[in-house]
Amino acid sequence: VDFWQPNSASLIHQNATVDVHAKQNDTQDLHARFKLERIKYRVFISNLQKEIEKQTGYRSSRKRRSESQYDYEVYHSLEEIQNWMFEMNRSHPQLVTMFSVGKSYEGRPLYVFQLGKRSRPQKKSVWIDCGVHAREWIGPAFCQWFVKEALSSYKYDSVMTRLLNQLDFFIMPVFNVDGYHFSWNTDRFWRKTRSKNHKFHCRGVDANRNWKVKWCNEGASSHPCDDTYCGPFPESEPEVKAVAKFLRKHKERMKAYISIHAYAQMLLYPYSYKYTAIPNFNCVESAAQNAVAALYSAYGVRYRYGPASTTLYVSSGSSIDWAYRNGIPYAFAFELRDTGHFGFLLPESLIKPTCTETLRAVKAIASSLLKKCNTEKNRFPYI
Numbered sequence: 078v079d080f081w082q083p084n085s086a087s088l089i090h091q092n093a094t095v096d097v098h099a100k101q102n103d104t105q106d107l108h109a110r111f112k113l114e115r116i117k118y119r120v121f122i123s124n125l126q127k128e129i130e131k132q133t134g135y136r137s138s139r140k141r142r143s144e145s146q147y148d149y150e151v152y153h154s155l156e157e158i159q160n161w162m163f164e165m166n167r168s169h170p171q172l173v174t175m176f177s178v179g180k181s182y183e184g185r186p187l188y189v190f191q192l193g194k195r196s197r198p199q200k201k202s203v204w205i206d207c208g209v210h211a212r213e214w215i216g217p218a219f220c221q222w223f224v225k226e227a228l229s230s231y232k233y234d235s236v237m238t239r240l241l242n243q244l245d246f247f248i249m250p251v252f253n254v255d256g257y258h259f260s261w262n263t264d265r266f267w268r269k270t271r272s273k274n275h276k277f278h279c280r281g282v283d284a285n286r287n288w289k290v291k292w293c294n295e296g297a298s299s300h301p302c303d304d305t306y307c308g309p310f311p312e313s314e315p316e317v318k319a320v321a322k323f324l325r326k327h328k329e330r331m332k333a334y335i336s337i338h339a340y341a342q343m344l345l346y347p348y349s350y351k352y353t354a355i356p357n358f359n360c361v362e363s364a365a366q367n368a369v370a371a372l373y374s375a376y377g378v379r380y381r382y383g384p385a386s387t388t389l390y391v392s393s394g395s396s397i398d399w400a401y402r403n404g405i406p407y408a409f410a411f412e413l414r415d416t417g418h419f420g421f422l423l424p425e426s427l428i429k430p431t432c433t434e435t436l437r438a439v440k441a442i443a444s445s446l447l448k449k450c451n452t453e454k455n456r457f458p459y460i
Contacts, residue, residue, distance in 0.1 A: 078099045080096075081098055081420050084305060085298065098420075121419070128424075131425070132152050132422070133152075149221060151428070153217070166190070173192060173224075175191075176191070178320060181255045182316070183258075187319050188251075189249045189323075201446060202327065202331050202332060204400075205223065205247070205248050205439070206220075207219055207249065211253050211259060212266045215340075216338060222432035223439065239444075240440065266421060268281075269306065277301040279306075282306050287311060287394055288395060290394060290399040292310075292311040296393050305392075325403060331404075332446050334409070337435075338411060339413040339414070340412060340414060340419075341389065342414055343380055343411070343412040344368055344411055345383070345388055345409065345410045347385065349392045350386065350395070350398055351386060362383075364442050367441045368382075368442050372437055375433055385397065
């Protein structure tokens with residue numbers, strides 16, 4: 078089976094809920110085995126193909142022609158997203174700069190937006206990446222939504238105006254460009270990058286296990302065919318290496334790192350690889366609490382928050398641990414909707430509410446950067 082949550086068999090523990098995707102030919106055997114082992118199960122989606130086609134099939138309603146008609150409530154292919162980026166860059170020169178931090182394994186440019194008012198050169202900065210795991214399509218949809226909202230509400234929304242005046246946002250709508258392209262054209266549930274392995278026929282590395290921090294320890298696999306394969310060495314993936322190099326270069330001004338994933342409805346912060354509390358726990362926990370409250374205020378959707386190791390599971394070589402280790406004090410990973418009913422196939426009708434609530438959370442985190450956080454003051458008498 079293809080593990081959706083958790084993403085590897087080694088992370089399953091007693092009495093846990095596990096989401097899996099099975100091929101049509103295997104379902105009868107699987108049902109029989111579940112009954113034999115007395116494992117309770119429910120089928121959420123009986124025809125995956127039908128759900129996939131709803132999201133990738135050509136629809137006349139899909140608006141492709143110009144930015145003013147760009148439809149933010151459908152999923153977009155890599156080509157459409159890149160064309161949209163060029164258009165946003167062209168039409169908003171006063172707030173947007175577009176550049177590439179490098180090239181992917183298959184030679185695609187790794188495009189990033191810099192968003193913010195050009196007032197002074199070394200503003201505090203926030204990095205946001207989406208689409209680290211190819212099949213998590215709601216990620217790139219959120220990054221596009223964030224850019225649209227930031228640009229359209231600047232000068233109208235006082236919070237967004239203040240954020241863009243005082244901070245720079247670096248937005249990477251699709252981190253794993255090769256994998257994302259592959260998930261549109263070949264395998265909808267592909268997760269990893271697309272790099273080749275010389276000893277095995279399996280391709281790709283988990284781009285969130287490839288960072289140079291406790292690399293390839295617990296929660297990562299050293300086998301190239303596994304979904305959580307850590308790679309042959311840290312930063313072996315050109316995508317990870319390019320982003321790490323960029324963040325290292327700008328680490329003096331980089332105050333927050335935010336990575337958008339799916340799914341679980343969680344807001345996670347370091348550490349992922351161990352159970353110890355981070356030194357600035359109170360400040361980060363406070364920012365997380367505010368973010369989750371802001372998110373809840375939109376539609377009453379509840380998110381759990383806390384250190385990744387205890388809230389989700391232990392993993393090593395993750396980007397939030399690396400960002401934190403490299404001096405970025407606020408490092409967060411969002412796991413967006415849902416909690417398993419649709420999983421990676423979140424319907425397009427849920428793009429708008431999911432992005433609307435997540436935007437509130439991200440604005441709350443960015444706003445907390447503009448306030449001084451007193452580490453001494455413990456605001457959390459309860460656990």
